[in-house]
Amino acid sequence: MQRTEDGQTVRLVDYRPTDFVLLGVAMTLKLFEGRAEVLARLSLERRPGVSANAPLHLDGDELVLESLVLDGAPLAPETYEATPDRLMVRGLPESGRFELAVETRIAPEANSKLMGLFRSNGIWCTQCEAEGFRRITYFLDRPDVLAPYRVRIEADKAAAPVLLGNGNPVDSGELADGRHYAVWDDPFNKPSYLFAVVAGDLDLLADEFVTMSGRKVTLGIYTEKGRSEQAGYAMDALKRSMAWDERRFGREYDLDVFNVVAIADFNMGAMENKGLNVFNHKYVLLDPDIATDTDYAGVETVIAHEYFHNWTGNRITCRDWFQLCLKEGLTVFRDQEFSADERERTVQRIGSVRRLKAHQFPEDQGPLQHPVRPAEYREINNFYTATVYDKGAELVRMIATIVGPQDFRKGMDLYFERHDGEAATIEDFITCFEDAAKTDLSQFALWYAQAGTPTLTVTESWDAKARRHEVTLRQSLARGTAGTGLEPMVLPVRFGLVGGNGEDSVADGQVAGSAKLKDDLIVLTGREATITFNDLPDRPYLSILRDFSAPVTLDHEQSEAARLALARLDPNLFNRWRALDDLVAEAMTTAAKRAPGDTSPALKPVVIEALIALAGDDGLDPAFRAQGLALPGESDIARQIAENVDPDRVHEVVDAARAAIGTAGHAVLERLRDEFASSKEFSPDAASAGRRALSNAALGYISAATRDPGPAIAQYQSATNMTDRSAALAILAHRFPGDPQTERALDDFYRRYEADDLVLDKWFTLQATAPAHDTLETVKRLAAHPRFTMRNPNRVRALVGAFAAANQVAFHRADGAGYEWVAEKLVALDGINPQVSARTATTFRAWRSFEPGRRAKLEQTLRQVSETKGLSKDLQDIVDRSLK
Ligand code: ARG
Ligand code: ZN
Numbered sequence: 001m002q003r004t005e006d007g008q009t010v011r012l013v014d015y016r017p018t019d020f021v022l023l024g025v026a027m028t029l030k031l032f033e034g035r036a037e038v039l040a041r042l043s044l045e046r047r048p049g050v051s052a053n054a055p056l057h058l059d060g061d062e063l064v065l066e067s068l069v070l071d072g073a074p075l076a077p078e079t080y081e082a083t084p085d086r087l088m089v090r091g092l093p094e095s096g097r098f099e100l101a102v103e104t105r106i107a108p109e110a111n112s113k114l115m116g117l118f119r120s121n122g123i124w125c126t127q128c129e130a131e132g133f134r135r136i137t138y139f140l141d142r143p144d145v146l147a148p149y150r151v152r153i154e155a156d157k158a159a160a161p162v163l164l165g166n167g168n169p170v171d172s173g174e175l176a177d178g179r180h181y182a183v184w185d186d187p188f189n190k191p192s193y194l195f196a197v198v199a200g201d202l203d204l205l206a207d208e209f210v211t212m213s214g215r216k217v218t219l220g221i222y223t224e225k226g227r228s229e230q231a232g233y234a235m236d237a238l239k240r241s242m243a244w245d246e247r248r249f250g251r252e253y254d255l256d257v258f259n260v261v262a263i264a265d266f267n268m269g270a271m272e273n274k275g276l277n278v279f280n281h282k283y284v285l286l287d288p289d290i291a292t293d294t295d296y297a298g299v300e301t302v303i304a305h306e307y308f309h310n311w312t313g314n315r316i317t318c319r320d321w322f323q324l325c326l327k328e329g330l331t332v333f334r335d336q337e338f339s340a341d342e343r344e345r346t347v348q349r350i351g352s353v354r355r356l357k358a359h360q361f362p363e364d365q366g367p368l369q370h371p372v373r374p375a376e377y378r379e380i381n382n383f384y385t386a387t388v389y390d391k392g393a394e395l396v397r398m399i400a401t402i403v404g405p406q407d408f409r410k411g412m413d414l415y416f417e418r419h420d421g422e423a424a425t426i427e428d429f430i431t432c433f434e435d436a437a438k439t440d441l442s443q444f445a446l447w448y449a450q451a452g453t454p455t456l457t458v459t460e461s462w463d464a465k466a467r468r469h470e471v472t473l474r475q476s477l478a479r480g481t482a483g484t485g486l487e488p489m490v491l492p493v494r495f496g497l498v499g500g501n502g503e504d505s506v507a508d509g510q511v512a513g514s515a516k517l518k519d520d521l522i523v524l525t526g527r528e529a530t531i532t533f534n535d536l537p538d539r540p541y542l543s544i545l546r547d548f549s550a551p552v553t554l555d556h557e558q559s560e561a562a563r564l565a566l567a568r569l570d571p572n573l574f575n576r577w578r579a580l581d582d583l584v585a586e587a588m589t590t591a592a593k594r595a596p597g598d599t600s601p602a603l604k605p606v607v608i609e610a611l612i613a614l615a616g617d618d619g620l621d622p623a624f625r626a627q628g629l630a631l632p633g634e635s636d637i638a639r640q641i642a643e644n645v646d647p648d649r650v651h652e653v654v655d656a657a658r659a660a661i662g663t664a665g666h667a668v669l670e671r672l673r674d675e676f677a678s679s680k681e682f683s684p685d686a687a688s689a690g691r692r693a694l695s696n697a698a699l700g701y702i703s704a705a706t707r708d709p710g711p712a713i714a715q716y717q718s719a720t721n722m723t724d725r726s727a728a729l730a731i732l733a734h735r736f737p738g739d740p741q742t743e744r745a746l747d748d749f750y751r752r753y754e755a756d757d758l759v760l761d762k763w764f765t766l767q768a769t770a771p772a773h774d775t776l777e778t779v780k781r782l783a784a785h786p787r788f789t790m791r792n793p794n795r796v797r798a799l800v801g802a803f804a805a806a807n808q809v810a811f812h813r814a815d816g817a818g819y820e821w822v823a824e825k826l827v828a829l830d831g832i833n834p835q836v837s838a839r840t841a842t843t844f845r846a847w848r849s850f851e852p853g854r855r856a857k858l859e860q861t862l863r864q865v866s867e868t869k870g871l872s873k874d875l876q877d878i879v880d881r882s883l884k
Contacts, residue, residue, distance in 0.1 A: 329392020623690025
């Protein structure tokens with residue numbers, strides 16, 4: 001296990017512990033312009049029972065070995081073999097502790113992959129998850145090798161006045177030649193992927209937090225010069241996260257310091273290194289002029305997520321990378337719960353479900369399908385997916401639903417108690433809930449092994465004479481590319497029988513088939529079960545799968561009248577939203593399947609009325625009403641059509657529906673727009689954000705209906721915050737592309753925010769996502785813009801990523817020119833940053849679902865990329881699996 005050279009597959013079943021046990025690490029990193037010297041002293045011991053002549057194998061990646069010393073004596077060249085990818089040492093002591101001192105030399109400036117030690121705007125920074133530590137020194141670079149680390153960093157004092165490491169600072173001082181050093185000590189055993197070092201000229205926002213047992217923790221957020229004021233909201237979110245984890249899970253922070261560093265060049269959102277989180281600065285830096293409400297919510301979530309990893313990920317880590325969902329699914333669940341408590345639960349749940357459907361469902365239903373716990377991989381970086389993260393979180397949520405809140409907390413307590421300091425597995429995790437709730441979760445564990453989205457089919461039959469309602473639930477799982485099992489799983493289905501008065505009837509049900517019924521929860525365990533409810537006053541409206549209690553495709557034939565009733569009456573707010581969302585999505589899907597040129601409206605007047613009624617209902621939270629107005633996206637509709645998709649047709653339908661809603665709802669929408677428009681004082685709280693969302697949604701519809709850019713221009717000019725300004729600019733760029741007023745607004749935006757890379761990313765994205773065929777010419781022009789660079793992942797995502805993922809019309813241009821352009825960028829990018837190229841390439845995965853012309857062109861493009869010589873393992877893996 002753990003040999004991951006090109007083409008090799010790593011398998012879960014091959015897991016075995018290392019031959020050598022790591023007892024401690026002492027490192028010195030000397031940073032210079034153009035190079036870094038790394039000395040790692042590893043305390044090791046042969047594992048009892050391991051053969052006396054077994055050599056030590058250490059992982060490397062692009063390393064140069066400078067020296068190798070065993071217990072103070074240089075090793076003879078014939079006792080070891082070093083290549084850039086590995087170090088093998090023979091003749092090590094049969095028993096007892098020994099020290100191997102490994103000296104390597106690396107080039108952070110040349111590291112464009114942003115894995116290992118690299119430089120971002122002059123700042124030295126590391127990213128080690130998953131396998132980046134082996135790019136710093138030869139190591140047992142796998143998550144089940146845990147040790148305490150003591151790290152000394154040396155650098156030029158002017159270039160890097162700030163020197164940060166994991167754990168607590170224990171020493172610092174001056175050196176000759178204007179250099180200085182700092183020593184950091186991390187007493188907690190940790191795997192190498194949580195190692196971090198940062199050095200540079202950074203500003204600090206300092207604060208403190210007193211833990212529940214009264215310990216004072218020094219908090220620091222480090223930013224590039226002049227930007228620490230923009231970290232205020234992140235700091236606030238951090239303190240709220242710390243307090244929440246104490247309240248909700250009894251988890252207290254464990255070191256004397258907690259530092260966060262914001263970096264401009266970063267492959268992912270952020271990283272939970274012990275005591276030293278490193279963030280993409282997009283998830284730290286904010287103020288009302290540069291950031292939208294969505295950005296604020298993103299910072300809050302990511303800050304919380306990384307902080308929560310301190311217990312779920314760091315104190316208890318993963319035995320191997322197959323267990324990635326053990327920390328990621330659980331931590332996403334925790335950050336979702338935090339946001340639900342801090343903001344509004346239903347609105348947050350709608351957001352999470354939208355995300356799941358937009359990102360995880362297509363993954364689970366296409367060629368990149370894999371179980372939440374994969375059984376094999378060629379490149380682990382390609383498994384930081386929506387399935388591992390978001391479906392992983394749904395599995396934890398289902399466990400909580402099945403065992404109930406008390407036993408869920410008991411199970412979590414047990415997990416922390418039993419496995420603190422360990423590298424654990426999914427089995428360990430599940431066992432804790434089995435023990436806490438005294439229940440058998442072995443069938444539930446199938447969720448971790450079987451890929452695919454189950455379909456839950458619901459049928460109803462009402463017997464008016466007997467006043468009896470029968471509800472039948474069936475589950476099925478289609479064979480997908482992962483080829484995993486198709487056994488029935490455990491589906492927790494929350495429900496209610498809603499009466500005409502908007503109240504749930506309390507009815508006892510009799511179960512026939514494999515299911516359990518308790519209160520408002522049916523747990524379906526077999527392929528089918530029928531529940532009979534007796535003595536009902538009237539035919540109830542069945543509100544099924546409340547709060548999306550299981551990640552399934554719901555197939556429920558329900559009359560339009562029943563759905564409209566639920567959209568008005570359902571006491572479960574989530575299902576009120578879903579009743580309408582399903583109606584709209586189905587109508588649009590049906591319309592998009594009709595022949596091109598068929599312009600009969602997608603949405604019936606009653607549906608539009610219901611939508612407007614919900615949006616206009618002052619008894620409801622504005623954020624919820626804004627969710628009601630957000631139409632399903634074009635890619636959601638495309639996914640539901642599933643075959644022979646014509647993206648132009650889908651766009652036409654969505655566009656027409658938007659205009660129809662705008663026209664029919666004009667009076668209400670005008671009122672919402674005015675009533676909920678921003679007040680001068682900006683506050684990022686959820687309620688204020690919800691009001692802005694509602695007002696801006698209304699403006700979108702009004703603009704679509706009137707075909708008049710005037711109101712958006714006016715809002716663009718008078719806006720006092722980025723939420724309103726970018727919402728207006730998006731309407732202009734997407735509804736009025738090419739209009740001279742749009743061009744002027746885009747130019748103005750550029751000039752206003754030219755100095756700020758994060759806002760410039762928005763400028764690139766707004767243009768790249770304009771739904772028009774000639775957007776391809778725009779993105780070609782933007783790729784030649786002096787501010788475009790392939791070296792900054794955010795910028796690549798803002799232009800190439802956004803175009804490929806969020807522009808169904810231009811990316812999927814029938815002539816295939818969109819595919820060609822993205823493919824060309826992918827290959828160029830791959831030589832710089834394979835992780836980002838591989839991620840971008842996933843936008844091709846749905847190729848089989850398109851109409852024959854596009855399908856052929858997509859396939860041809862994928863094949864061309866796949867046959868390109870010298871592709872990274874990352875990109876090769878994605879394109880090969882996509883073609884599967
Ligand atoms: N553990 C990080 C997080 O979710 C993600 C880091 C992933 N990095 C990578 N190179 N795949 O919080
Ligand atoms: Zn995470």
